[in-house]
Amino acid sequence: MSTSSSISSPEELQSRTCKCGFMARYFTATTLENGGRRFYRCRRLGSNSCGYWNWIDDKLPRHVSTMIHNQKVELDSIRKERNHLKKIVEDMGGIEDPYLKDMIADEMSELKDMNGNEISDLTKVSTLKGKMSNLELPDKIESSNLKKVSSLDDKVLKLELKVHQLISLLAVSWAIIVGFVAAKMM
Known part of the structure; x- marks a missing residue:
C-alpha cells in the first residue's frame, strides 16, 4: 500500500483521535489503487507515529x-x-x-x-x-x-x-x- 497523498480540507467529516492522543490528519489518496479515496492517519511521522490509519471511503472499482x-x-x-x-x-x-x-x-x-x-x-x-x-x-x-x-x-x-x-x-x-x-x- 503506497502512502502518496495530498491534504484536503474536511468540511463535512468528523475529527478523529489517533492512538497517541493527537487529532488524526485527513488525507486524500492519489495512488493508482486508491485515487480519490479519503482516509485519516496519525499526524506524527516515521518512528514517532502510532500507526493509526483509517479509510473513510469504501474501495472504488x-x-x-x-x-x-x-x-x-x-x-x-x-x-x-x-x-x-x-x-x-x-x-x-x-x-x-x-x-x-x-x-x-x-x-x-x-x-x-x-x-x-x-x-x-x-x-x-x-x-x-x-x-x-x-x-x-x-x-x-x-x-x-x-x-x-x-x-x-x-x-x-x-x-x-x-x-x-x-x-x-x-x-x-x-x-x-x-x-x-x-x-x-x-
Whole structure:
C-alpha cells in the first residue's frame, strides 16, 4: 500500500483521535489503487507515529480508480506545460498586443468557469454515488429506483465526457497561444 497523498480540507467529516492522543490528519489518496479515496492517519511521522490509519471511503472499482488517477496525471501534465509556456512568454517580454491579451484573458476566464462547474458537478455525482453505495437496498427494488440509478450512471458518463472535452479544449487553447506567440516572434 503506497502512502502518496495530498491534504484536503474536511468540511463535512468528523475529527478523529489517533492512538497517541493527537487529532488524526485527513488525507486524500492519489495512488493508482486508491485515487480519490479519503482516509485519516496519525499526524506524527516515521518512528514517532502510532500507526493509526483509517479509510473513510469504501474501495472504488478498479476502472474508477484508474480513471481518476489518469485524469489527475493528465491534468498535472497540462498544468506543467501551461507553466512552461507562461515562462517562455515572460522570457520574451510578455505579450504586447492588446487584442491578443484580451483574447487570452477571455479564454482563460472561460476555462476557469467551465473547470469549476465541471468539477463541482463531478464532485456532487461522486458524493451521491458514495452515499448510494453505503445504503443497504432491499432485495426487491422498485423499477423507478432502478431508473434513477440508471439516470445517475448516465450523468456520470456525461460528466466524464465533459472532463475529457475540457482537457482537450485546454490543450487546443494552449496550442493557439503558442501559435500566436510564434507568429508574433516572426
